[in-house]
Amino acid sequence: MSAPGVLSFIQQGWEQVLAKVKRAVVYLDAASAESLHWYCGSTRLMEAVGSPVCHLREFEPKAVGGKAEQPKAVFVLSCLLKGRTVETLRDIICRSHFQYCVVVTALSHAVHLTANHVPAAAAAELEGQQPVFEQLEEKLCEWMGNMNYTAEVLHIPLLLAPLAPYLVLTPGFASLFPLLPQDVHLLNSARPDKRRLGSLCEVDSSALTPELMLQMRCLVSGLSSLCEHLGVREECFAVGALSRVIAADLANYAPAKNRRKTAIGRASVVFVDRTLDLTGAVGHHGDNLVEKIISVLPQLPGHTNDVMVNMVELTALQTQEENQNVVAPGCLAQANDFAAKALWEALLNTKHKEAVMEVRRHLVEAASRENLPIKMSMGRVTPGQLTSYIQLFKNNLKALRNHCGILQLGLATVQTLKHPQTAKWDNFLAFERLLLQSIGESGMSVVLNQLLPMCKPSTQRTSDDYGPEELLILLIYIYSVFGEFTVDKDLGEAEEKVKKALAQVFCEESELSPLLQKITGCDSATKLTFHRSKIIVDELFSSLWDIAGARSHMKEFKSVYVPGNHTHQAFYKPLLKQVVEEIFNPEKQDPVDIEHMSSGLTDLLKTGFSRFMKVSRPHPSDHPLLLLFVVGGITVSEAKMIKDLVASLKPGTQVIVLSTRLLKPLNIPELLFATDRLHPDLGF
Numbered sequence: 001m002s003a004p005g006v007l008s009f010i011q012q013g014w015e016q017v018l019a020k021v022k023r024a025v026v027y028l029d030a031a032s033a034e035s036l037h038w039y040c041g042s043t044r045l046m047e048a049v050g051s052p053v054c055h056l057r058e059f060e061p062k063a064v065g066g067k068a069e070q071p072k073a074v075f076v077l078s079c080l081l082k083g084r085t086v087e088t089l090r091d092i093i094c095r096s097h098f099q100y101c102v103v104v105t106a107l108s109h110a111v112h113l114t115a116n117h118v119p120a121a122a123a124a125e126l127e128g129q130q131p132v133f134e135q136l137e138e139k140l141c142e143w144m145g146n147m148n149y150t151a152e153v154l155h156i157p158l159l160l161a162p163l164a165p166y167l168v169l170t171p172g173f174a175s176l177f178p179l180l181p182q183d184v185h186l187l188n189s190a191r192p193d194k195r196r197l198g199s200l201c202e203v204d205s206s207a208l209t210p211e212l213m214l215q216m217r218c219l220v221s222g223l224s225s226l227c228e229h230l231g232v233r234e235e236c237f238a239v240g241a242l243s244r245v246i247a248a249d250l251a252n253y254a255p256a257k258n259r260r261k262t263a264i265g266r267a268s269v270v271f272v273d274r275t276l277d278l279t280g281a282v283g284h285h286g287d288n289l290v291e292k293i294i295s296v297l298p299q300l301p302g303h304t305n306d307v308m309v310n311m312v313e314l315t316a317l318q319t320q321e322e323n324q325n326v327v328a329p330g331c332l333a334q335a336n337d338f339a340a341k342a343l344w345e346a347l348l349n350t351k352h353k354e355a356v357m358e359v360r361r362h363l364v365e366a367a368s369r370e371n372l373p374i375k376m377s378m379g380r381v382t383p384g385q386l387t388s389y390i391q392l393f394k395n396n397l398k399a400l401r402n403h404c405g406i407l408q409l410g411l412a413t414v415q416t417l418k419h420p421q422t423a424k425w426d427n428f429l430a431f432e433r434l435l436l437q438s439i440g441e442s443g444m445s446v447v448l449n450q451l452l453p454m455c456k457p458s459t460q461r462t463s464d465d466y467g468p469e470e471l472l473i474l475l476i477y478i479y480s481v482f483g484e485f486t487v488d489k490d491l492g493e494a495e496e497k498v499k500k501a502l503a504q505v506f507c508e509e510s511e512l513s514p515l516l517q518k519i520t521g522c523d524s525a526t527k528l529t530f531h532r533s534k535i536i537v538d539e540l541f542s543s544l545w546d547i548a549g550a551r552s553h554m555k556e557f558k559s560v561y562v563p564g565n566h567t568h569q570a571f572y573k574p575l576l577k578q579v580v581e582e583i584f585n586p587e588k589q590d591p592v593d594i595e596h597m598s599s600g601l602t603d604l605l606k607t608g609f610s611r612f613m614k615v616s617r618p619h620p621s622d623h624p625l626l627l628l629f630v631v632g633g634i635t636v637s638e639a640k641m642i643k644d645l646v647a648s649l650k651p652g653t654q655v656i657v658l659s660t661r662l663l664k665p666l667n668i669p670e671l672l673f674a675t676d677r678l679h680p681d682l683g684f
Contacts, residue, residue, distance in 0.1 A: 006160070006168060006656050009229040010039050013158045017076055018048040020102050020152075024072040027059040027092065030302045031078035031172035032106065037306065038161040038169075041335045058302070061088050065096035072100040078158065078172040079683040080115050080218070081105050081136055093143040100150045101140045106158040106172065108221045109133055110255045115214055120254060159222035160658075161305065164348050167639045167657050173219050174304040174661040175680055177632045177671040178242040178273035179203065180546040186678055200241040201553055205249055209678045216242075218682075220249045223269070223629075224256045232265035232625060235618045236597040239557065239579055240273025243631050244595060247271045251599040260599075267625040270583070270594065274632025275550050277560050277575035278480040278672070282473045282665040284428040285572065286637030289355035290347050293332070293412050294636075295664040296419040305662040306331045309412045313387070314394050330408030339366070340405025347409070348636055356381045359413045363389040366403040370396065383417040386410055420463060427464070428665075432477060436570045440563045444482055445490035448498050451478070455501035457508035468505050469515050472540070472669045479544040481572060483559050484552050499537045507533040515666070519673050543672055551575075555592045556582060576630070576638055577645060583620045584649035594620060626655045633667060634659035 014036065026049060028036065036045060042056060049055050057063050059075060066073055073096065079085050081103065093101060105112075112132040113123045133153035140151035160168045181200055187207050188196045197207055205213055227234045238247035250256075250269065274281065297307035309330030317326060334340035343362045347355045360381050367374040372392040377385060390410050393399045400407070416422055438447050451474060454466050461467065466474065475498075485491070507530045512522060520536050522528045551558050557578050564570035582591050596618050620626065628642060639657045646655040661667070671677075 004165070005230045006226065007162055007165065009157075009226055010035070010160050010162055010168075012229065013156045014039050014044075016154075016156050017074070017104055017158070018045065020104070020154075021045065021048050021074045022050055024049060024074045024100075024102070025055045025057065025066045025070050025096075025098075026074045026076065027057050027063060028076045029059040029078055031174075032076045032158055033058075034171035034303050034305065035078075035158050035161045036076075037303070037331075037335075038163060038333045039335060041333065043336055059088065059092075061091055063088075063092050065092055066098050068097045070096070071098060072102075073098045074102045074104065076104045076158065078106045080107055080112060080214075081132070081153070082112070082115055083683055085683045086136070086139075090139070090143050093140065098144050098149075099146070101144060102152045102154065103136065103140065104154050104156050104158070106156065106222065107218050108155050108157070108225070108255065111214075111218055111221045114217055124254065157222050157225035159226065163305065163662065164345055164639075166643045166655065167348070167634075167659075169305055169662060170219065170222070170658065170660050171304055173215070174633075175671070175674070175676075176215060176219070176660050177674065177677055178240055178275040179677070180275060180543060180672075181549065182542060182546055183678060199553070203241050203245060205245050208245065211679045211682055212677075214682060215680045216246055216249060220246065220253055221255075223250055224253050224259075227256070227263075227267065227269075228259045230265065230267065230625070231263055232267040232623075233260045233263040234267045234269045234627070235620070235623065236599070237268060237270045237620045238272075238595050238597060239270070239575075239593055240276050240631070243271035243273045243629075244597065246629075246631065247595075247597040251597040265625065266623040267627060268583075268620040268623045269627045269629065270579070270620050271629045271631055272576065272579060273550075274630055274634075275547065275672075276554075276557065277551075278476050278547055278668055279560055279572055280574045280576070280638055281633065281635060281663050282476045282480070282668050283432055283572065284425050284665070285432065286635055287351045288348075288637050288640070289350075289352045289413065289416070290332075290636045291664070292352070292422055292425060293416045294662060295425075295666070296416055296421040297412060300329065300331055306333055307412065309408050310415060311408070311411065313390060313411060313414075314400065314407065316395070330404075330411060332409065332412060334405035334408065337405030339403070340409060343406060343409050349640055356386075356413060356417070359410055360386060360389070362406050363410050366399075366406050367392050370399040370402065372396070372399065383414045386414050386417075390414070424464070424470075428470075428474075431474065432572075435478060436481070436561070436572060437564065439482060439561060440570045443488075443491065444478075444485045445488070445494040447478055447482070448491075448494040451475070452494075452497055452501060455498065455505055457505055458510055459508065468502070468509065469513060469666060469669060471502060471505065473665045475540075475544055476547060476668055476672065479548040480550075481561050482548055483561065484549055495541065499534070499541060502540075503530060503533040503537045506536065515670055518670065540673060547672070557593045574638065574641065576628075576634075576642060580628075580642055580645045581649070583626070584646070584653075589619065590617060591620070596620075621650065621653070624653060626653055628655060628657055630657070630659040632659075632671065633661040633663035635663050 109130045109132060136153050137151040141147045141149050159170055161171050162168045179200055184197050184200055197203060236247040236251040238244040294307055300306040300308050311327045311330045315327055334344055346358045350358060364374060367389060374392060390407055393407060435447060455471060456465050507528050509525050512525050517523055520528055557575055560573055560575050562571050562573050582588055582594060642657050643655060646653055
């Protein structure tokens with residue numbers, strides 16, 4: 001089974017939706033819209049609707065209802081049909097004139113039974129029946145005002161957004177992030193003394209909050225649907241605490257038992273916790289243009305994995321800042337443009353220098369096809385050179401239409417190369433390299449003392465200095481790459497100095513960024529006192545200590561730092577690289593830190609017998625398909641590294657990299673210091 005199998009899974013789901021939307025008003029929530037965006041774009045949806053009037057709307061409480069001449073509605077939702085979601089459905093339908101409503105949910109009926117607290121035994125007896133969906137169909141007719149009108153509620157697993165043939169994301173689970181040791185204390189507060197957890201290693205599904213357990217079950221349901229489409233029986237493996245819970249839930253997912261009995265193919269599904277290695281997520285070692293683009297350009301509203309590209313350059317408008325919102329932004333996803341899609345995949349798979357040259361080549365070829373007066377120039381590619389090529393398409397509507405995708409990626413490249421934050425990329429990289437050498441020569445206290453002069457209040461900073469968010473990124477890098485360390489007097493003093501300096505930086509900000517507002521709980525800089533700032537910084541350092549100790553229970557994957565010697569400098573070795581090498585190491589028949597999750601009595605017996613008999617335990621390299629799921633996000637460089645590494649270690653194996661989101665460095669403080677990790681908002 002190969003990557004096309006995953007792409008056909010996504011295609012099958014959206015083709016079912018497109019078959020339902022003819023002449024309908026279509027409402028989508030953010031995660032569904034993002035999946036559509038990367039699969040085929042809104043153009044395909046509008047073509048399927050087949051109406052000259054735009055019938056595409058965001059699913060939200062204030063959404064415009066349907067008029068008298070709009071009798072049909074299709075709602076495409078990634079969430080559970082419960083609580084606020086159902087209330088929003090009711091409100092939209094009640095102020096409309098619909099006679100035919102279709103509600104598509106990405107989540108199975110089995111998950112809806114779980115959400116409605118139906119016991120597993122009772123749910124098993126309902127196999128083949130869908131009472132939750134049937135009850136909602138009756139409600140839809142009631143809200144439309146006539147029980148003879150038509151209502152359908154369907155499960156279509158619109159789980160994935162395909163960024164590349166080997167890389168797919170789950171937009172509906174972008175906020176899912178692994179647990180930290182401090183979360184154990186919060187989980188224990190709801191447990192009796194006799195059942196208190198000693199560490200993250202003891203966390204199982206019964207220990208999770210109801211909201212987190214349900215969010216995890218929603219993900220498992222979608223992944224089970226994927227495995228069903230691929231026709232495989234999956235063996236589940238895990239590296240990390242939350243990954244172990246997810247893998248165990250998928251391995252023992254009751255609705256999957258029958259399809260596993262008839263599955264012809266086999267696959268390994270390996271879940272890995274992002275928190276075991278945040279170095280790669282906040283680091284700047286990835287020499288990749290796409291990583292820089294998503295790091296510096298503003299996020300596309302409602303999306304977690306795409307950016308806004310300013311298109312004013314191609315219009316007659318002045319390029320002033322106030323005109324940026326006049327023209328609709330471009331983006332990176334180019335699902336329906338063959339040439340642009342080829343360029344996008346090239347950008348994902350090449351280093352920065354080659355990627356910029358590839359952008360130039362595509363712009364030159366596009367201009368040549370349109371017989372535009374292009375002036376060829378060889379050598380180093382500059383933003384000015386790329387801009388001159390892009391300007392050739394200005395005022396030429398036919399050429400703009402034919403090559404709109406290439407131009408969007410070209411402008412994204414130019415705007416990234418010219419962005420002041422891109423210049424800082426090399427500064428970050430230089431500091432990270434210096435840090436790696438310092439670790440081998442000195443302790444944590446020395447490293448923190450090196451950071452101390454960089455902690456400057458806004459009144460003392462220049463454009464080259466680090467702001468508060470960037471200081472957090474550097475601290476996360478330091479604590480993650482360092483791992484466990486010994487506490488001594490020097491470290492305590494150095495940490496206190498950095499804490500005090502960082503608290504001063506926070507409280508002297510003239511304006512709080514959205515991230516600082518989230519971390520501090522203050523919507524205004526005037527409300528953030530030094531005392532409040534100091535309390536927040538103490539909490540942040542508690543999380544940093546958790547990061548440093550994240551690999552403490554590991555045996556093989558205890559470090560991501562390789563010390564230097566007389567032949568090479570010290571370097572960072574990504575945990576994901578170590579995991580893949582361990583999977584395909586022919587000498588390691590029983591990977592220590594990659595835990596196999598049993599799916600029933602047979603597996604348990606096999607695991608037990610293997611301790612004293614020659615019974616081979618399941619191994620993640622046993623099967624021709626590997627699904628590697630990083631819980632908490634992945635970078636472009638990491639995904640490419642996994643793809644290339646598997647191809648070199650075991651060429652016959654197909655690998656699909658899945659993750660909850662595409663990461664840029666600033667995402668990690670947002671996810672790491674989020675207060676709702678244990679209580680995700682599921683819409684009810």
